[in-house]
Amino acid sequence: MLGYALRRVVGLVPTLFVLVTLSFFVIRLAPGGPFDQEQVLSPAIRANLDAAYGLDQPLLVQYGRYLGALVRGDLGPSLRFKDYRVHELIGRGLPLSLTIGLAAAALAVVVGVWLGALAAWRPESRVLKGLINLSLLGVILPGFVVGPLLALVFGIYWPVFRIAGYEPGEVSFLVLPVITLALPVAAYVARMMRDSMREVLRSNYIRTARAKGLPARVVLWRHALRPSLIPVVSYLGPAVAFIITGSLVVEAVFGLPGSGRYLVQGAIDRDYPLVMGMILVYGVVTLVCNLLADLLYGWLDPRVRPA
């Protein structure tokens, strides 16, 4: 198992390499540069700036330098935020983004699994059926519709949570963003859980467990839960990508100082190292989460465990 995990970690390297290479060259193909401003710079100043950041070198040389710096753990300087290194900028926002993302993932899995399992256990319940059907809305509607609407209802008309002027450490600001992020994932997990749990509940060993008189609670949560979780776990990888995408929107909607805005702002400003850094950091997060999901999968389902 450990050997398998190690091999998988090593396997991430070529994927990251492809990611870095592709994004490096594609971003450079883009028209415009980091120093295009309203006020046109004089050619001499422009040349000095380019030289200072190594932008006057051939693209391949720049690429080599970037990779070299990357291997040493250096993401380079930001071109637009003067005197900041990219890792400082991202490091400032990332803790908040990770907090929101992880909280949303946890909330989505707990609520989705619980709701889906109950819906499978009591197929006759109208309330549960209604909730599951309503959750389809959560899958279809994007965060930038759900977020503002939640803010309108629970922040303005019925002000239970605070929505504007984020103060660090104040949990009340984070409730609505986390719910917005978690909603579509929870909805998806609930539907998947209901279907797989329904399947599991039909199997022989569940009938045996019931027949020998175990209480419903034990049958459901101890016997049926683990195998039912398998499809949910395989969805966790895509879910992480979904949550990262969503966090860009949610941070913008609720004005949270996470790291997502650096990706967007960097793309608009042509701040090459900043965009690259964001893609790399978020790419690593995505790939690592995918890997963890795969390993969890092996733990849940002994049949796919590598020998």
Place this chain on the structure above:
Amino acid sequence: MTPRIRFPLLVLGLLAAIALAAPWFSSWSHDAIDWQHQAVPPQFEAGHWLGTDRLGRDLFARGMQALRVSLALGVLATLISVFIGVTWGAVAGFAGGRVDAAMMRFVDIVYALPYVFIVIILSTLLPRGSLAALFLAIGAVGWLTMARIVRGQTLSLRHREFVQAAIASGVRVPGILWRHIVPNVSGTVIAYATLTIPQVILFESFLSFLGLGVQEPFASLGSLINEGAQEMESSPWMLLVPAGLLTAMLLAFNALGEGLRARLGPGDE
């Protein structure tokens, strides 16, 4: 036609018809500024049926213009992704072996990355606000699911008798793909293409919401929602109008896609 297909089709047809006809019966255009009515709620006296934004631009006209952009982009980008996806999937599935493995490995790698990265990177490639470029960028990443589905179906078709017969009688590979494989996957392709349209529309709105997509003076539902969200405390209609339009369109497309999949999807043949 079952009601599951007819009803969403009706809703979409109605939305599209109003959006297309709006320039003829609305008294305002999407970029005209009404200095007398800035940020007014929906009213009939001045012809602002859905109210105006902070600058005094008519929200009905802007909403309908955004709807036209969304629909056009959704259909065009979906066509692109269908074309790439079907070709890629059919070739991979039919070739098999190493070619198949390499082609699908590529799809896997791109799949493993969040879509946004790719779209944001691609959108930096384009002059800001260029619609043609926007739909290329979105179409270029939308084909992955399609490629997977088509490949799976091609794999099972490849060994069927009529394909074997075509190979034996000397039909060339493009001919087999075009005449025998593609027609047999078309049902599934149509169903998934219908489900791709709302995703494309979402992408466009998402990019525009972040400020990377459609640019002023043109509106996108995404950029309208962004503006509306900033004014929602004083003028909630600025948020509710575009949010409602987007919701209606997404629900209708999804319902249509699900309905089509239930009828045309695999397992129904």
